[in-house]
Amino acid sequence: MSSLYHHLAPGFVERLGAGFAFLPRFAEHVAPELVEAVGAIAACAPFRRMETPGGRRMSVAMTNCGACGWVSGRSGYRYATADPHTGAPWPAMPELFSRLAAGAAERAGFSCFDPDVCLINRYEVGSRLTLHRDSDELDFSAPIVSISLGLPALFQWGGHSRSDGTLQLELRHGDALVWGGVDRLRYHGVLPLRDGDHPLLGRCRVNLTFRKAG
Ligand code: SIN
Ligand code: FE2
Numbered sequence: 001m002s003s004l005y006h007h008l009a010p011g012f013v014e015r016l017g018a019g020f021a022f023l024p025r026f027a028e029h030v031a032p033e034l035v036e037a038v039g040a041i042a043a044c045a046p047f048r049r050m051e052t053p054g055g056r057r058m059s060v061a062m063t064n065c066g067a068c069g070w071v072s073g074r075s076g077y078r079y080a081t082a083d084p085h086t087g088a089p090w091p092a093m094p095e096l097f098s099r100l101a102a103g104a105a106e107r108a109g110f111s112c113f114d115p116d117v118c119l120i121n122r123y124e125v126g127s128r129l130t131l132h133r134d135s136d137e138l139d140f141s142a143p144i145v146s147i148s149l150g151l152p153a154l155f156q157w158g159g160h161s162r163s164d165g166t167l168q169l170e171l172r173h174g175d176a177l178v179w180g181g182v183d184r185l186r187y188h189g190v191l192p193l194r195d196g197d198h199p200l201l202g203r204c205r206v207n208l209t210f211r212k213a214g
Helices: 028-044 095-107
Strands: 014-017 020-023 061-066 069-073 076-080 117-124 129-132 144-150 153-157 167-171 176-179 188-190 204-211
Touching: 020 095, 028 061, 028 095, 028 117, 028 144, 028 204, 061 069, 069 117, 095 144, 095 176, 095 204
Parallel strands: none
Antiparallel strands: 014 020, 020 176, 061 117, 069 076, 117 204, 129 188, 144 176, 144 204, 153 167, 153 188
């Protein structure tokens, strides 16, 4: 779907639901800085494929920056102030990240978004994220802001029940998505990453999701 919109200038906002907005190329102009910052974060808090409560390994590799980070393990999903791998606090959220996330939220109609977590997902070819809701945060009045980098992905946007039909949206390098309000708890996922070679990131996709966890 985004291919229909991708020729449009950054600044264009496509409202796909009362609380769901697509901002094509919103972050394209700062993408090289974002990629560099992700490299610095991963040097302190390495990407890792977390275990699910059911004992499987996720295909997406994750890390975090911010006051806390999302972690998964045998005991469930939670936000933690320290990286369980190193015991150290997560790297601080770069000012560029929080400014960008607040700007995207503002464009989508959510003012004063002040994220305390940026979950960073790295997808290799074939990695996927099954349908889920972002529901581990304490306060659902804040939206989720997502920024895509690298290879394009097919994002699935569903309903309030897992079995509801999904809309498919192609997310490309620099695209932002914002969901909040009545759409905050909708199911969403990412289909297996198709092979390709991105000039900045090679054979992978990186997604930043900004959340207000606490
Ligand atoms: C997520 O749902 O946490 C990430 C979505 C994405 O990678 O686009
Ligand atoms: Fe999610």
